[in-house]
Amino acid sequence: MTQSPRIAIDAMGGDVGPEVMVAGAALSRAAFPEIRFTFFGDEARIRSELSKHKALARNVEIIHSDEVISGEAKPSQALRRSKDSSMGLAIAAVKAGEADAALSGGNTGALMAIAKVALRTMEGIDRPALSALMPTLGDNDVVMLDLGANTECDAENLVQFAVMGAAYARVVLDIERPRTALLNIGSEDEKGTGMLKDAAARLRAADTLPLDFTGFIEADRLSRGHVDVVATDGFSGNIAIKAVEGTARFVADLIRQAFTSSLRSKAGFMLSRPAAKLLKNTLDPNFHNGGVFLGLNGLVVKSHGGADANGVRNAIGVAAKMAIADITRKIASDLENFPKQAIEDAAE
Structure with missing residues (x-):
């Protein structure tokens, strides 16, 4: 559990890209002042948006990526291109322990496919x-x-x-x-x-x-x-x-x-x-933005592709709360305490 989570953000995902992702990150620091970010995507565009948010820039790392998973890409195509894409790199940061959660507003099917292959499902969970x-x-x-x-x-x-x-x-x-x-x-x-x-x-x-x-x-x-x-x-x-x-x-x-x-x-x-x-x-929907892929060995949050800065802020808030509370550990604990024999008896 960490009180200063690092969120890996696919800056190129969604309908707008770095403009709303960076602005949303800046807004989120009012509720989570200790939060840190790593942005993945076009470095020049990300830095241009960061210049509008000086306070945020001090808590940000940027990893450049030329590859973007399009909204029309099939999951199989996204998987083949995931290694060097902004979406794939954000999820890889979670797998490597370099981030506590990944956030993307990109292609939902692609995000699910990449996350499932990279992070795998938790023990006791068949499907996320x-x-x-x-x-x-x-x-x-x-x-x-x-x-x-x-x-x-x-x-x-x-x-x-x-x-x-x-x-x-x-x-x-x-x-x-x-x-x-x-x-x-x-x-x-x-x-x-x-x-x-x-x-x-x-x-x-x-x-x-x-x-x-x-x-x-x-x-x-x-x-x-x-x-x-x-x-x-x-x-x-x-x-x-x-x-x-x-x-x-x-x-x-x-x-x-x-x-x-x-x-x-x-x-x-x-x-x-x-x-x-x-x-x-x-x-x-911006006020309820932030879907979570539960059941993976790592935290991945999906933002609406059309979310505005407030919507991204709310999605980041979901990611931060999940990371601080260590939701993966809580799910694992519940599964360990699951009364399997009673359930097997009920199913017969």
């Missing part, structure tokens, strides 16, 4: 999962995983996702025993596939874990604040998160149209501006 925070009406966000790293899963994978998600929630949300559920087509025990029922039985049997398994949850309840962690396969999770994000944009656009439809509406907007600002902050 992409996790992220979603806003809710409750006091806390909800951790959801997997969001697309694995399109096909079995019951054991779902159980592992639940364990990893709960460890993540304990760190990020500061909840001692996160309420954990499995995404399903209904909340009743008889609903769903055999795989989901099997996973539920295993989690109910694991009563010594630091989580409270609450059963199944439907997609329309994800944002109600009733649970802290939702585990699902990557196919369903990716569809669910994109549906939620699309709905959020739809609602925001409807409100914008409503407030600009007439002079009376514009006057009403002036009176409701504080509420409108709160709504915007809740729906803006």
Whole structure:
């Protein structure tokens, strides 16, 4: 555990590149003044952006790279080019112990492939999962995983996702025993596939874990604040998160149209501006930026490709919190204490 983590940043990833990655790093130092950075990418462009942030420049190392993994690159192509790319070098720094976490806003599939090959999965974990925070009406966000790293899963994978998600929630949300559920087509025990029922039985049997398994949850309840962690396969999770994000944009656009439809509406907007600002902050993905690949022997965080500087700041905050709390060790400890015999009995 370190109180002054070093974050390896793929400065070339994302829609904008060094401009927002450097600006986001500068903003993050308000919450984490001891944080240090290593930027990987076009040195001239990185130094140009650093010239705008003098205080940040004192805590930065730059490793030049000409190679950039494009957003269209297939995972297999990215792997072949990873050795000298800004993305690959950032992950390699984590593997070598030269950084506590890697951050990229680049190609998600490429990032997952490179990270999995370089860092390998933890003992006791079959597949890593992409996790992220979603806003809710409750006091806390909800951790959801997997969001697309694995399109096909079995019951054991779902159980592992639940364990990893709960460890993540304990760190990020500061909840001692996160309420954990499995995404399903209904909340009743008889609903769903055999795989989901099997996973539920295993989690109910694991009563010594630091989580409270609450059963199944439907997609329309994800944002109600009733649970802290939702585990699902990557196919369903990716569809669910994109549906939620699309709905959020739809609602925001409807409100914008409503407030600009007439002079009376514009006057009403002036009176409701504080509420409108709160709504915007809740729906803006930049305020919940930073997905974590859990289950690897090293910490890798994915930023939205279109994130602005505030979004990058939040993603760096996630990486810093995970590094300081040593999330990998917490997951390993939970897996070691997993009551395997009870789970095997439940699965029979």
